Amino acid sequence: MATALITGASAGLGLEFAWQLATAHHDLVLVARDSERLERLAAQLHAAAGVHVEVLPADLSERDDVERVAERLRSGERPVGLLVNNAGFAIHQRFVGGDVAREERAFDVMVRAVLVLSHAAAGTMAGRGRGAILNVASVAALMASGTYSAHKAWVRSFTEGLAVELKGTGVSATVLCPGFVHTEFHERGNVDMTSYPEIAWLNADSVVATALADVRRGVVISTPSLRYRVVSGVVRMLPRSAVRAIGKYRKAVEAPDDGVSS
Template structure:
């Protein structure tokens, strides 16, 4: 039975990844900061799917704790076949005048941890000539929404470069670039998007299902839903000056951060 490791598994897309992979009979290693929440989820997954679940509490903003997760990914005695780098969050304040420590922590979680864990996973997967890495980016990678966009743009570009290095190894890399998804992501970030029309929202189950299907096919950039694929195409065609102008028309911290 294959094993998947999911970061940010206690909520949002990470939680949906855990349930769908459990339903597909993957053993799991679930990673997040909240030990109590992870333990409760593990009990539910074991009872519902009859799988093995390892609980690995870690704050990925901490390099030492990130290394503990990397060590698990390097293990060859019970190897991880799928890494889902999902952990992430938005800092609900502008960069200028904001708390720099918060911005640094978000960079550690969404950039450094993705790099460290991808490196650890790829090493053991190449040895076995099989495996997949799924890094959660965002359509925000194509916008100019502050440090969140910058982090997600890095994830997208990094994953594309990783996929090139992994060619002909039996290992794949996929960047998931969803739009707005109905999860607790925005609520936890203190972002109120109640004014947005229903059509902009995606269902978490559909996003995860599409992402896993793309991983199986070896797709490098996964953008669930036709409407967000169209939006992604438009954003890639627009001059960056136009994207900056569109971003500037909104409030500094009130522009939607898809995820």
């Protein structure tokens, strides 16, 4: 089976991608900042599934680290057949008056790294005539909730354009647009989500299973669960003034955050 490279592999959806791909007998390249956590995960995956697991510690807000991951994608040794651009974090601050360095780091991880790694993977995969790129966005891409929405809107639009360009090459591009998912994501970003009802939440295993099934089928936009497909359809039909009003409400009810995202 093809090798899969996953960014943000040590936690959240990235961790679930690693387990599901390993149990499907894919060799893995795991990318995240925490090398100790990656090594522990690699040992667990190898012991449980018998797959080959490489560890590639990298901070995707650092251009040199992004380039090291891009070089791995270009490598002909154990070629990567699936790229999962999953790394990201919750900023949870207002743009006006917020820490601009934090905004730049989020942009680098969730936009620039996706662009650079997709470029490296697409060129190499197209040369071989096969492969897949899965970029993780969010239903937030349709909203107006700060720069996080803007980043995810870019990922969604970029992936759609990439899918058009790759048509006929044997390489596919899919963008995953989940809603709220039970992972460490919000906790690590110090985001209080207790006001959201349980029906709003998805389980990571079903989100990842849907995403991988959609990649296999060549689906361009993957939105797990009927309820979020309905939500996405409604939001696209709303006047943008109404969408902006929702974004304003969400900012009003969220508590200010001084925690460090990771």
